[in-house]
Amino acid sequence: MSGNIPGDIPDKWYEGAVLFLSTINYWYFTNDTTYNDVTKVGLEFQGEPGDYMPANWTEWIGNDDQFFWGCAAMTAAELNFPETGQYSWLSLAQGVFNDQTAAPSPRNTGWDETTCGGGVHWQKFSEQSGFNDKNGISNGGLFQLSARLYRYTNNTEYADWAQKIWDWSVGHLVVNGTFEVWDTVTVGTDDCHFPGRTPWTYNYASYLLGAAYMYAQTTGADQERWLNIVYGLANKTLDTFFLAKNGYILEEVSCDPYPTECFDSNSILFKGPSSLWLGWTAVLVPQIYDKIMLKLQATAEGAAASCTGPTTPNLCGCSWYQKKLDPRQGLEPMMSASNIFTINLIPFDSQRRTKGPLTSSTGGTSKGNVNAGKNAIRHDPSRLPPITTADRAGAGILTAIFIAAWFSGVIWIFLADKS
Numbered sequence: 051m052s053g054n055i056p057g058d059i060p061d062k063w064y065e066g067a068v069l070f071l072s073t074i075n076y077w078y079f080t081n082d083t084t085y086n087d088v089t090k091v092g093l094e095f096q097g098e099p100g101d102y103m104p105a106n107w108t109e110w111i112g113n114d115d116q117f118f119w120g121c122a123a124m125t126a127a128e129l130n131f132p133e134t135g136q137y138s139w140l141s142l143a144q145g146v147f148n149d150q151t152a153a154p155s156p157r158n159t160g161w162d163e164t165t166c167g168g169g170v171h172w173q174k175f176s177e178q179s180g181f182n183d184k185n186g187i188s189n190g191g192l193f194q195l196s197a198r199l200y201r202y203t204n205n206t207e208y209a210d211w212a213q214k215i216w217d218w219s220v221g222h223l224v225v226n227g228t229f230e231v232w233d234t235v236t237v238g239t240d241d242c243h244f245p246g247r248t249p250w251t252y253n254y255a256s257y258l259l260g261a262a263y264m265y266a267q268t269t270g271a272d273q274e275r276w277l278n279i280v281y282g283l284a285n286k287t288l289d290t291f292f293l294a295k296n297g298y299i300l301e302e303v304s305c306d307p308y309p310t311e312c313f314d315s316n317s318i319l320f321k322g323p324s325s326l327w328l329g330w331t332a333v334l335v336p337q338i339y340d341k342i343m344l345k346l347q348a349t350a351e352g353a354a355a356s357c358t359g360p361t362t363p364n365l366c367g368c369s370w371y372q373k374k375l376d377p378r379q380g381l382e383p384m385m386s387a388s389n390i391f392t393i394n395l396i397p398f399d400s401q402r403r404t405k406g407p408l409t410s411s412t413g414g415t416s417k418g419n420v421n422a423g424k425n426a427i428r429h430d431p432s433r434l435p436p437i438t439t440a441d442r443a444g445a446g447i448l449t450a451i452f453i454a455a456w457f458s459g460v461i462w463i464f465l466a467d468k469s
Contacts (some may be wrong), residue, residue, distance in 0.1 A: 055106050057092025062315065063107045065381070066092060066325055067118035072388050073124055074328055078129045079395040079402060086132060093122060093142075094135045101423025103146030112162055112180065113150055114171045115310075117191030120146030124198050127416035128407035130236035140202065140416040145423030147199060150192050151211060152424075161192075165234065166242035168218040184242060185234045186223050189215060190256030194327075202409045203418060204267070212264055216279075224257060229279075229286040231257055248304050250317070251291050251324035258283040259327040262334040280335050284342065287328070292345045297326070298373035299352040300345065300390070306369040315382050318368050322386035325349070329393035333403055343397060350394045353387045379447065 052326055057066045070093055073085040090444040098104045102119040103111065123142035126132075134138060150160030159181075160170050170192050193215040200208035220226045220243050222235050224385040231253045233241035261283055292298045300321055305312035312318075325346065332342040355373035359365020366387040367376040396403050408414035 055095075056088075057096040058106055059381070063096075063110070064112075064118045065315075065319065065385070066096065067115075067122045068319060069385055071118070071122045071323060071326065072385055072392065074122065074125050074129060074131050076388065077131065077391050077407065079392055079399055086315055090132065090134055093126065093139070094121075094137055097123070097137050097142045097145075099423070100137060100141065100419075102142065103149065103150045103423075109175075110178070111175075112178075113170045113188040114172060114185065114191060116146055116150065116174070117188065117195060120195050121191065121323075124195060124202075125407075127414060128198070128202060128409075130408060130413070130415055133416060138416045140414075141419040141422040143195060143199060144418050144420060147192070147195055147208070147211075148421070148423045165237040166222060168214070169222060169235075169242070170215075171237075172234070178402065182237045183234045184222070184237065186231055186250070186253030187256055189219050190222060190231070190260065193219065194260035194263070195255050197260040197267075198407075201263045201267040201407075202414060204409070204411070205420070209264070209267070212260065216260075219257070223253075226282075230284040231283075231286075249289075249290055250304060250320055251300070251302055252320040252327075253326040254283065254287040254290065255324035255331075257332075258287055259331050262331040266334045277335070277337070280331070280338070284331065284335075284338050288341070288345060291324075292349075293371075297352065298345045298348045299371040300349040301369065301371050306371070312378070315380075318378055318382040319386060321370075322382075322389040325386070325390045325393050329396055330407065333396065334407075340392035343394075346390065346394055347397075350390050353390045356383075357387060 057070070059065045059069070060248050070089050073089045077083060077086055077089075096102060096104050096107075096119060102116050102123075107115075116374070120143045123139045123146070126139035127143060131139065152160060154160070159174060159176065161168060162171060170188040171181055172183040172185040172188050173180040175181065186261055196212040198206045198213060199205070200212060200427065216224075223232050223245065224230070225232070230247070232245040233248045233250060233253060234246040236244070260385045261276055261279045265273055266275055289405065291300055291303060292436060293301065293303070301307075302317055302321055305314070305317040328342055329346060332339040332346075349370060351372035352373050353366065356367035356370050356375055357364050358367075358375045361378060365375065365379045366383045367374060368378040368383045368386070369376050370390075405413070
């Protein structure tokens with residue numbers, strides 16, 4: 051992405067994964083292969099050494115960052131995104147799972163039952179400032195990834211972990227009676243008993259999609275239980291982030307109303323993957339398809355109205371319910387807009403909607419490795435592999451995704467007008 055390290059957006063490592071999550075979904079719904087080569091190069095390069103712990107970012111990695119890369123790889127496996135090279139997409143997702151569920155070590159901590167009875171730390175290493183936090187996206191992400199691996203492989207080990215993470219989360223991050231999803235609990239004097247309650251879309255959506263996958267893969271009483279969880283999480287998510295007073299348009303309620311104050315690139319980006327996860331939840335749980343998609347369609351209209359920046363490029367705003375350009379412009383709003391436009395192609399492609407996400411028994415071709423990443427050899431961060439011409443091809447992807455985002459929006463608006 052930088053033209054030097056494939057897949058890496060400088061100082062924003064996980065955003066590269068979100069970008070590739072966008073391009074994979076875009077390819078799936080449009081058959082446009084324009085961005086496939088750079089996506090494959092970046093996903094594989096950052097996948098070293100089999101679990102998304104690459105030398106170019108290992109010292110600063112968070113479990114939430116690593117999850118986003120595992121999520122992109124899992125999506126590639128489920129949608130049969132073309133594979134080339136050393137790693138399969140499924141094995142890379144398994145590598146992230148293995149890394150985050152391994153017993154804690156002095157230099158790598160994911161799931162940790164020595165504090166607060168379990169849970170995944172926000173940051174991976176103890177010297178990092180966020181290490182003592184166990185947050186919603188890290189745990190919701192691992193829950194989602196476990197559920198998706200269970201559905202794809204039908205390996206009950208992943209189902210057991212999904213249940214384990216859900217049970218711990220209900221005691222610490224998810225208020226089961228009301229289905230609120232809290233942002234953070236802290237290890238230490240309060241022993242994870244005094245949570246940070248700021249609502250963020252991606253915390254809710256990560257758990258919601260995980261529950262949808264568990265519903266889709268279970269039967270009988272278990273399926274009924276997961277369906278009730280999906281209903282609870284979906285209703286709370288829609289009530290919290292799609293407000294009637296703002297036309298039921300998705301908003302980051304802790305950020306969007308404050309355009310001159312909330313400039314943090316992370317919070318601006320959350321709505322992007324959340325839109326994708328909500329859309330795929332609608333596919334996996336048809337009972338709530340209409341309820342979710344109607345709000346995503348309203349959101350796309352609002353987002354399109356915000357894309358009124360200078361002609362080259364057509365910059366998009368962040369507060370979509372305002373239906374105009376706002377001061378927060380740049381990469382993150384454009385990625386988020388591309389996602390809401392792309393996921394709104396679902397209603398117009400019934401074949402892909404009913405075919406995906408795939409599993410190993412329904413046409414998924416990616417082959418896994420249950421031991422992925424377990425014996426990985428960590429590279430010296432100062433000794434990166436030489437950069438090739440193919441690697442440098444990623445330099446133009448940012449401009450390309452801007453174009454993809456806009457044309458996805460044009461496609462949606464055109465089809466909406468025809469319906």
